[in-house]
Amino acid sequence: MDIFVYGTLKNGFSNHHIIKDSVFIGKGTTADQYCMFDLGSFPAVVDADNCCNITGEVYCIDGDILNSLDILEGKFFTRKKVKLESNREVWMYFLDSSACNTSKFPLIHDGVWNE
Incomplete structure (x- = not known):
C-alpha cells in the first residue's frame, strides 16, 4: 500500500528509519488543499479547505510498517485516503x-515542511 509522508518520515529526517527499507515511489503533491502547521519538531496537516497543496514523498509499505506508523502517529493523528495530483490514491495522516x-502554531503557507 502507498503512504504519503510530509514530515519527519521523509528522507533525511528523524523518523525516516521506520520506512527506509520501503520502496520509494517518488515525490508528490496532494490534489486537494489542506492546512499545514509547524508544531515545532514536526508538522501537522488538518483537513481544512483552501490553504495549500501539501508536498511530500510516497512510499510503498507493508502492513507491519503501516502498524508501526499508526503507533508512531498515536491517538492525535488519523490516517485517511487522499488523491495526489498524479491521481494516485495514498494514505496520509491528519x-x-x-x-x-x-x-x-504558524501556518506553513506553501505546504512544504523542511525543518
Whole structure:
C-alpha cells in the first residue's frame, strides 16, 4: 500500500528509519488543499479547505510498517485516503482537530515542511 509522508518520515529526517527499507515511489503533491502547521519538531496537516497543496514523498509499505506508523502517529493523528495530483490514491495522516489548538502554531503557507 502507498503512504504519503510530509514530515519527519521523509528522507533525511528523524523518523525516516521506520520506512527506509520501503520502496520509494517518488515525490508528490496532494490534489486537494489542506492546512499545514509547524508544531515545532514536526508538522501537522488538518483537513481544512483552501490553504495549500501539501508536498511530500510516497512510499510503498507493508502492513507491519503501516502498524508501526499508526503507533508512531498515536491517538492525535488519523490516517485517511487522499488523491495526489498524479491521481494516485495514498494514505496520509491528519491531525485530529480536537487534539490540538492549531491557531497557536504558524501556518506553513506553501505546504512544504523542511525543518
